[in-house]
Amino acid sequence: MDRLNxxxxxxxxxxxxxxxxxxxxxxxxxxxxxxxxxxxxNFESEKFNLSLLKPETISFLINxxxxxxERLLKSLSDEKASLVTIYDECYPKKLRDIYxxxxxxxxxxxxxGIDNLSISIVGSRKATSYGKWAAEKFASELAALxxxxxxxxxxxxxxxxxxxxxxxxxxxxxxxxxxxxxxxPKFNERLYSELEEKGGVVITExxxxxxxxxxxxxxxxRIISGLSDGVLVIEAQEKxxxxxxxxxxxxxxxxxxxxxxxxxxxxxxxxxxxxxxxAKLTISVDDIIEEIPELRKKAAxxxxxxxxxxxxxxxxxxxxxxxxxxxxxxxxxxxELRIDSGKVLSMLTMLEIKGAVIQxxxxxxxxx
Numbered sequence: 001m002d003r004l005n006x007x008x009x010x011x012x013x014x015x016x017x018x019x020x021x022x023x024x025x026x027x028x029x030x031x032x033x034x035x036x037x038x039x040x041x042n043f044e045s046e047k048f049n050l051s052l053l054k055p056e057t058i059s060f061l062i063n064x065x066x067x068x069x070e071r072l073l074k075s076l077s078d079e080k081a082s083l084v085t086i087y088d089e090c091y092p093k094k095l096r097d098i099y100x101x102x103x104x105x106x107x108x109x110x111x112x113g114i115d116n117l118s119i120s121i122v123g124s125r126k127a128t129s130y131g132k133w134a135a136e137k138f139a140s141e142l143a144a145l146x147x148x149x150x151x152x153x154x155x156x157x158x159x160x161x162x163x164x165x166x167x168x169x170x171x172x173x174x175x176x177x178x179x180x181x182x183x184x185p186k187f188n189e190r191l192y193s194e195l196e197e198k199g200g201v202v203i204t205e206x207x208x209x210x211x212x213x214x215x216x217x218x219x220x221x222r223i224i225s226g227l228s229d230g231v232l233v234i235e236a237q238e239k240x241x242x243x244x245x246x247x248x249x250x251x252x253x254x255x256x257x258x259x260x261x262x263x264x265x266x267x268x269x270x271x272x273x274x275x276x277x278x279a280k281l282t283i284s285v286d287d288i289i290e291e292i293p294e295l296r297k298k299a300a301x302x303x304x305x306x307x308x309x310x311x312x313x314x315x316x317x318x319x320x321x322x323x324x325x326x327x328x329x330x331x332x333x334x335x336e337l338r339i340d341s342g343k344v345l346s347m348l349t350m351l352e353i354k355g356a357v358i359q360x361x362x363x364x365x366x367x368x
Contacts, residue, residue: 001076004069007087010036011104013068016207019057022219025103027052036087075208080196081108081180094118098226098252100219102205106180108192109201113171117294118148120228120249122221122242123157124235124267131235131267134259135160138232141285143170145298150175150228152220153192153202155185157234157242162191162200172200175223177216180204184212221245222252229292230255232282236270243270246279255291257282311356315339316347320367323357327366 004012014025032038032046043065047058076082083106084091093115095101119142123131139149139161149165151158153174165172174195176184180202183189195202205223206216221244225231231249233256236242249256258279261268275281280291289299311317318337322328328336334344348365351357357365 001073001082004073004083005088006037006040007085008083008104009069009072010040011085011087012072012083012207013061013065014039015104015205016064016068016072017057017060019054022100022102022205024052029103036085072208075181076106079108079181079208081106083107084111092227094228095223095226098222100222101226102223105203105205106207107201107203108180109196110199111201112199113148114173114201114227116148116171117146117292117298118150118173118228119288120150120224120231120245121157121161122151122224122231122233122236122245123271124237124240124242125154125156125158126267127156127160127235128265128267130261131157132160134234136164138234138259138282138285138288139164140168142288143168145285145289145295146170147295147298148173150224152176152217152224152245153188153195155188159188159191162195166194166198166200173227174200174202175220175227176202176204176212177206177220178204178212179206179208179210181208182211217241218244222248225249225252225254228254229294230257230288232257232259232288233271233274233279234259235261235267236274237266238269238273240270243274246274255288256280257288257291259283311351311354313347315343316351316356319344319347319351320356323365323367327360327364329362329364333365 014020028039029036044062050058083104085104086101090111121135121139135157143149143165148171149161150173151161153176162172162174172195178184183192192202221241225245225248231246231254233242233246246256256279258271258274259282260275261271280287282288289295319333322333322336330344334341355368358368359365
């Protein structure tokens with residue numbers, strides 16, 4: 001980024017101060033007439049009225065203000081990162097209306113397609129071989145339908161989900177609980193890079209230098225569920241961050257799916273409890289498809305495409321391609337393809353038998 005707009009500058013400045021949470025940023029914006037610009041211009045004159053901030057926090061902000069933008073732009077440049085605030089047009093639409101929507105996001109990669117159909121896949125860091133197999137299976141099958149895969153870039157299930165999505169050519173979105181300049185866990189450094197290189201994105205609401213503190217991961221889970229149309233839980237202990245993600249999803253009105261596991265396994269107790277409490281028991285991707293209307297449409301198109309691929313007769317393929325733009329009469333098909341009328345009628349009959357086309361009112365043919 002070459003420069004920051006006033007909203008980005010003001011919110012990032014507040015966000016840089018230790019002790020200022022996302023909630024406090026919102027409260028400060030409300031106090032300053034709903035204007036980040038007004039905060040930037042009038043913070044020092046109002047400092048004695050800001051009881052929600054500690055004196056040391058106020059001092060930090062005042063002392064860093066003059067050089068803040070220059071230093072932040074350098075950090076963004078060094079890390080090849082960008083930022084977006086809730087006031088920016090490219091801020092993810094799915095996050096705008098969730099409770100506690102993050103005021104600012106730092107990211108590496110691209111936000112393109114971030115509001116497309118997405119499923120988050122989350123689970124234990126200490127995943128079993130069964131859990132890893134399930135994560136790879138579901139991530140790959142959802143990716144094949146053009147679904148974004150969202151997770152937390154942690155060890156275990158998260159990493160398998162991201163890698164499977166990348167392998168399938170899908171967009172994958174990693175939400176982290178530390179600064180964008182910090183890789184955690186360190187062994188995932190290559191995975192971070194692959195997300196950026198292959199059209200994915202790494203996102204955080206935390207400022208540069210923020211270490212991966214436990215509470216950060218609890219809070220970041222609302223972003224994982226917020227960016228998703230549904231949350232798939234694969235292996236979780238009874239008290240775990242994974243179940244916190246499921247809780248955020250429930251509060252946000254998102255679909256919750258859970259893969260059942262061995263009742264004697266520590267890592268299946270959380271998922272089995274979710275199923276007992278109303279999550280969708282999920283043993284195949286079809287269980288997810290049937291609950292999400294947009295995904296049902298994608299699956300239907302994919303199914304039709306795969307079916308048509310099995311039709312190998314050159315002229316039948318030409319008729320299918322001709323009808324892909326809409327219904328047509330026999331005469332219109334003949335005119336467009338320049339094929340003998342007898343052959344066209346014969347092929348239409350065969351395609352009707354195969355269930356690929358149907359005749360509708362007005363003596364027109366259309367794809368099923």
